[in-house]
Amino acid sequence: MAIAMASASLATTLPGLNKAFEITRSSVASVAGFSSSGLKAPRSCPLHGQRLSSSRTVIRQASAATTLEDGSQSETDIVPTPKVIIDQDSDPDATVLEITFGDRLGALLDTMNALKNLGLNVVKxxxxxxxxxxxxxxxxxxxxxxxxxxxxxxLEAIRLTVINNLIQYHPESSTQLAMGVAFGAVPPTQQVDVDIATHVNVVDDGPDRSLLLVESADRPGLLVDLVKIITDINIAVESGEFDTEGLLAKAKFHVSYKGKAIIKPLQQVLANSLRYFLRRPTTEEASF
Incomplete structure (x- = not known):
């Protein structure tokens, strides 16, 4: 019942994606039971201007006949890797959303309207x-x-809304996005081995917090799932950044335990918990 309620809640937040969530219900269902109060704004979060390191998994970009914005076709056109970045660190008063798809993006007015339908204002x-x-x-x-x-x-609703719009107005992007399986007319031609793609690292980031870096194969509901796993072991998520880069998702969270940086043994518990979940995202009922 909790799973059904969680899926219904997320689908209600995204009325335009109900059909897509029917396709991916088993993936989104894992958000059930989440009760965290959410990500808190950073006290003073210098991130040294760094992005997460690039994946060690080599994914070749699709090369096929694609439809360009002017309607023309090119058999040798290489589809760029779409990127959607949700940044909670760079602005203390607003969530920063960044969208990149080579030089193909237009004015994104439809995306801005879709965000307004989620009860959001684009202030800049x-x-x-x-x-x-x-x-x-x-x-x-x-x-x-x-x-x-x-x-x-x-935050996950924002991410999925943007990706859905990206695929709708740039159908060729679906071959480069993990979400293309759910939202796109053409699914991705490449597949990511989740065991190889998953990397988790926890490092010290001063006396009061630690920096958690996660990279894994992307799927709907992943952002919510990550926060739930972290908070389930009583670790606080203070702020962070969540990047969707083609078939991969990269998360960077500032975390703490009782207002202090996470000690080494708890860092290992956190890393092991995330690795186990990400490499085994679902469990068959028959296994209980």
């Missing part, structure tokens, strides 16, 4: 170009409070 937006393409960044707050998003369920 900008675009910049670099060697990896066009980056669209949005500063988002909750419409009812004017504050940044802290609930993991709503």
């Amino acid at each position: 937006a900008n675009v910049y170009l670099d060697s990896s393409g066009k980056h669209n960044k949005f500063a988002i707050t909750k419409a009812d409070t004017g504050r940044k998003v802290e609930e993991p369920e709503l």
Whole structure:
């Protein structure tokens, strides 16, 4: 019953994705029982401007005939890796959302409207170009409070809404996204071995907190699941960043135990718990 309620809750948050969640219900069902109060805004969270390290799993980009924005086809066109980054660290007053898909992204007005339908305000937006393409960044707050998003369920809803829109308006991206199985017309041509792709590391980040780095194969509900596992062993999640990069998800969380950095034995417990869950995301009822 708890599983059904959790799935229904997340599907209600994302009315436009009900059909997709019917396809992936078994994956999303694992959010059941989550009762954390959410991610807290950082007290002073210098992250040294670092992104998570790139995956040790080599995933080749798809090369196939694809439909470009102008409707033309190119047999040699290489589809860039889509990236959706939810950043809770860089702005103390807003959740920062960054979307990258090579140089293919338009104005993303439909994405902004979809975020408003989730009860969010886009208070600031900008675009910049670099060697990896066009980056669209949005500063988002909750419409009812004017504050940044802290609930993991709503952060996951933002992520899935953006990915759904990305696939809808750029169908070729579905071949590069794990979510393409659920939301896209064409599923990804590559598959990630979750055992090989999963990496968990915990390092000291001062006397009052630790830095948790997680990388694994992406799937719906993953952000909520990660926070639930962490909080289930009484570790507090203070802030973080969650990156969707093609078939992979990369999380960076500032964590603490009773207001202090996590000691080595508890770091090992945390790492082992996450590795076990991520490599075995579901359990058959018959095994009980």
